[in-house]
Amino acid sequence: MPQGSSMFSKDDFEALEPVVDGFSLMTYDYANGGRPGPNSPIDWIKKCVQAISPEKDSRRKKILLGLNFYGYMYGTAAGAEPVVGHRYIQLLKKQKLKWLSDAGEHVFEYKENSRVHQVFYPTLKSIKMRLELAEDLGTGISIWEIGQGLDYFYDLL
Numbered sequence: 424m425p426q427g428s429s430m431f432s433k434d435d436f437e438a439l440e441p442v443v444d445g446f447s448l449m450t451y452d453y454a455n456g457g458r459p460g461p462n463s464p465i466d467w468i469k470k471c472v473q474a475i476s477p478e479k480d481s482r483r484k485k486i487l488l489g490l491n492f493y494g495y496m497y498g499t500a501a502g503a504e505p506v507v508g509h510r511y512i513q514l515l516k517k518q519k520l521k522w523l524s525d526a527g528e529h530v531f532e533y534k535e536n537s538r539v540h541q542v543f544y545p546t547l548k549s550i551k552m553r554l555e556l557a558e559d560l561g562t563g564i565s566i567w568e569i570g571q572g573l574d575y576f577y578d579l580l
Contacts, residue, residue: 436475440482447565448472451491454543456502462491462543465527465552472560479561487565488557492572494544507571511544520546527552545572550579 436446450468454460468488476483494506496514506514518531529546532539557564566572 431475433475433477436482436486440485443485445485445487445563446475447487448475448489448562449567450489451567454495454497454503456497459495459497459503459541460543461523461526461528461530462494462545463489463528463553464525465556466525468553468556469560472562483561484563486560486562488553488560488562490550490553490564490566491545492566492568492570492576494542496540496542498538498540506542506544508573511542511573514542518542522548545576547575547579550576554579 431446431448439446448471450471451463453463453467472483472486472488476486492508494511495503496506497503514533515531518533520529520531522529528543528549530541530543532541534540554564
């Protein structure tokens with residue numbers, strides 16, 4: 424990596440690819456407490472893969488596109504907090520999901536104690552889109568983290 428750079432680059436991929444079996448590419452946690460938003464916007468995922476492997480060739484199959492099976496709630500005192508399956512179901516009970524087509528993700532908002540909260544969490548539709556993208560790009564997948572999602576997520580695998 425270039426001095427001062429913390430991003431994995433095309434040069435890094437090309438140098439390591441001959442001696443590494445696979446690369447788990449963290450294509451989630453795009454947003455944060457200071458910049459709320461989708462966990463893994465679909466176009467950003469594609470750009471991440473293409474940045475390190477511009478050509479769809481046999482080397483790309485070593486890239487494992489990272490899928491998050493957890494979400495985030497924004498608008499908390501800490502800015503953001505992780506949300507796992509059981510908590511998501513509790514929060515979702517009285518809410519209505521909104522589809523963000525640009526990001527390929529669902530979100531819902533609710534108000535509590537005069538704070539507006541946004542919750543981004545994967546759904547079958549968003550996971551299916553990412554699985555299709557992995558197939559189109561010629562990559563595999565990796566999941567972070569098994570046990571944090573909803574049981575029916577595995578129906579798509």
